[in-house]
Amino acid sequence: MSSSALLKLPDPGRDCPSCPRLVAFRETHRALSPDWHNAPVPTFAAPRPRLLIVGLAPGLRGANKTGRPFTGDYAGDLLYETLTDFGFARGRYQARPDDGLELVDAAITNAVRCVPPENKPVGAEIRNCLPYLSETIEALPSLVCLVALGRIAHDATLSALGVRRAAYPFGHNARHDPRAGLALFDSYHCSRYNTNTGRLTREMFRDVFAAVRAEIDAAS
Numbered sequence: 001m002s003s004s005a006l007l008k009l010p011d012p013g014r015d016c017p018s019c020p021r022l023v024a025f026r027e028t029h030r031a032l033s034p035d036w037h038n039a040p041v042p043t044f045a046a047p048r049p050r051l052l053i054v055g056l057a058p059g060l061r062g063a064n065k066t067g068r069p070f071t072g073d074y075a076g077d078l079l080y081e082t083l084t085d086f087g088f089a090r091g092r093y094q095a096r097p098d099d100g101l102e103l104v105d106a107a108i109t110n111a112v113r114c115v116p117p118e119n120k121p122v123g124a125e126i127r128n129c130l131p132y133l134s135e136t137i138e139a140l141p142s143l144v145c146l147v148a149l150g151r152i153a154h155d156a157t158l159s160a161l162g163v164r165r166a167a168y169p170f171g172h173n174a175r176h177d178p179r180a181g182l183a184l185f186d187s188y189h190c191s192r193y194n195t196n197t198g199r200l201t202r203e204m205f206r207d208v209f210a211a212v213r214a215e216i217d218a219a220s
Ligand code: URA
Pocket: 055, 056, 057, 058, 059, 062, 063, 068, 069, 070, 071, 073, 075, 076, 110, 149
């Protein structure tokens, strides 16, 4: 059973019909790789998390294959290492959903729950999935911090919170207060492209989680 099932977090059903392009992509990959997850990827969550990380969408051979956010994705190597170092995960990440890794006081979800072709969801797909993000945030009253990985996740998170995007411009390691008692931190996405081009270094990513750790510790 997934963590979100245990926590009763909102998830689209395995056969969510909302986005025709994503449904077609999913059906193609169900036929090609019947042993893969090939369905919306549920939120991975510790009980009563104070931190929610919002990614973009599952990677084809990562979360879409394994069924756990960022698991098996290149981006997951840096994300899970960083979460472990800052006390938000424990265990050894081995890129498998049964690796025993546990989140600590944290949850990870995606702005778009289904894998999009070329990792690029279109506007309608982001909008169709917004209710799940919004309901996930509302279902977790323990949250103190959100981290948006990349601009699309940042924009989706603001829309999910029902606040004006223009008031909270995206910036790496920017901190926003979109709702009383709930801080939003931005990071460049920890994708292979961003890390290979040097747009995001390991240190830059760690800086964000150091700030998040301090925020959460100060709130306790
Ligand atoms: N895997 C995910 O689950 N989300 C991302 O944003 C990238 C990879």
